[in-house]
Amino acid sequence: MANKLISEMGLPKSTAHVFAARNIITAKDALSLSEFELMELLDVGLEEVTRAVAHISEFACPPYQTALSVLEQRIQNENMAGHLPTRLKGLDAALCGGIPFGVVTELVGPAGIGKTQFCLKLALLASLPTSYGGLGAHVIYVDVESKFSSRRMIEMGINSIPEIFQKEGLAQEMAGRILVLRPASLSEFTESLQQIKVSLLQHHVKLLIVDSMAALASGEYGPGPPRQHPLGWHISFIKSLAEFCRIPVVVTNQVRSQVHDDASRYLFQVQRIAELRLKKIPQNFLLILLLLLEFTGLMLLLFVLC
Template sequence: MSNKLINSMGLSQSISHIFAARNILTAKDALSMTEFDLMMLLDVDLDDVRSAVMQISRVVSPPRQTALQLIEDRGRSDHSLGYLPTMLKGLDETLQGMPFGCLTELVGPAGIGKTQFCLKLSLIAALPASAGGLNGHVVYIDTESKFSSRRLIEIGENSFPHIFRVKGMAKEMAGKIYVIHPTTADELIESLQQIKLSLLQHEVKLVVIDSIAALTLRETETNKIGYKQQTLGCPVSYLKSLAELSQVPIVVTNQVRSTRTDDSSFRYTFEGKKFDRPLRKV
C-alpha cells in the first residue's frame, strides 16, 4: 500500500498536481516527510498539507480490528487451510492434525518418541495424495544426529505397506526428504533462508526441526538462562513468520530436561523456566 499512487487517493486535482510537480508520487514519498517539510516543499498552507496527509493515511492504513475479530479471522483461516493428518486416530480426532501455516511444538522427555513421530509425519507429507499424503518434499532439520534413514523405511513399511510394497517407492519417498544438520542458530536461519523460495512455491510441504533447543544448548552451557532465551528467540520468531508466509506446517521438538537437586526434588527446565516438584515414592 505504501507504493499506492497519490493521484488515486481522492485528493483534489490541484493538490495532486502540486505533489506530482514536486515528484512526490506515492504514499511512501509523502508520509516519509514531516508536515512542515511538505508545506515548505509544496508551498501550500499547513492546513492543506494536514488534510492531504490525513487522506493519504486513511487510504493506505489497514482497517482497524478488535482482538475478537483477529481471533475469529484466525479460526476461519486455520479451518480453510486445513491440516496435515498424523494418521493416529485419537490424535486426529482431537487435534485434526498439524495445522498449515502454524508452528507446532512437540514437547516431552527424552525417549518418548518425538523423533519417531516426526519421521512418520515426514513420510505422510511425502506420500501421494491418493494415499492421504501431500505429495510434496520435506525439509528435516536434524540438530542432534537422530535422523535414521533405516528407521524411516521401517516406519514406512509398517505404516504404509500397500505403498512401500511397490517397487522403487521406498527410494522415491526417501528422496523427497532433505536432511540438514545445522550446528548453531545462525546456521539454522541460513538454511531456512535457502529453502524459503521452495516453501513459497509450495514444493516443500513440511518442515521439521528436531530439536529446536539443542541448537543453543552447547553455546549456552557456560552462560545464563537469559542468554539462551535470547539466542533461541530469533529462530523461533523467524519460524513462526515463515510458517504464516508459506502456509505450510512447521513442526519443532523440544525436550523437557530434569536434574536431581539436594532437596529431594526434580527440577524441570523448559524454555528457560524452572519448576520444582517433590519426589514421590512408588
C-alpha cells in the first residue's frame, strides 16, 4: 500500500498535477514529508495540503477487520482454526490447539534436550494425510547442522502411528513430501529463502522448519552488545512468510549463558541498587573501626605487659 500511486487516488486534478510535477509519486513519498514541508515544496496553501494528505492517507491505509471476523475466518478456512496439533496434550492445550499458523514459533533448549526430535515429529505430523489429522501437505525443512535423519523419522512414525506406516507406500508418500535443504552458509541460506518464498506460493507447502537458527549466526558475533543482529533481515523475512502464507513456522535456537550485569537493567533499577549499597557502607565502616580499636587496645596491653 505504501507504493500506491498518487495519480490513481482520485485527487482533484490540479492537486494531482502539482504532486506529480514535484516528483512525489507514491504515498510513501508524500507521507514521508510533514505538511509544512509539502506546503513549501508544492507551493500551495495549508488547507489544500491537509485535504490532500488526508485523502492519500485514506487510500494508503490498510483495511481493518474486527477481531471477531479474524477469528471466524480462521475457524472457517483453516485446520483447527489455524493450528498444527503436536499431539502432546498439555502443550496443545496451552497453545490453544497446537503450533499456530501465521507466526514464528521458536524452540529453545540445551543440546540433547530433543529440539531436532521435536522438529522431525512436527514434519511427520504435517505430512500426514488430513484424514489422519495431519495437514496433508509439503514440508520444507532447513537443516543447517545436518542433523536430519529420515531413518529416525520413519522409525518415529512406525512407533507412534503404526496403523498408517504399515500401509504399503504411505511411508514413502509422506517422506516424499518433506523437502530438506542444507545451506552451508548464511549467504546460501539467504538465497534459498528467496526460493522458498516462491515455492511456498506455488506448491502446497504448509510447514517451514529451520533447525537451527543459532547455528547460522554462530561465529558472527563480536564482543559487546551487537548493534544490529546478523539474522535480523532473515527473521523478519521468515516472519512475513509465515504471516502472508498463513503457515506455521518453527525455528530452533540454542541456549547461551547470560551474564547478569547492568546491561539487563534499567537506569532506575541500577540507581536503586546503588542506593542499597550506599546504605550498607556505614555499617561496615563501623565494624572496621571497632576492629581497629580492639587491635590497638590489644597492642597497648601487650606493650604494657612487656
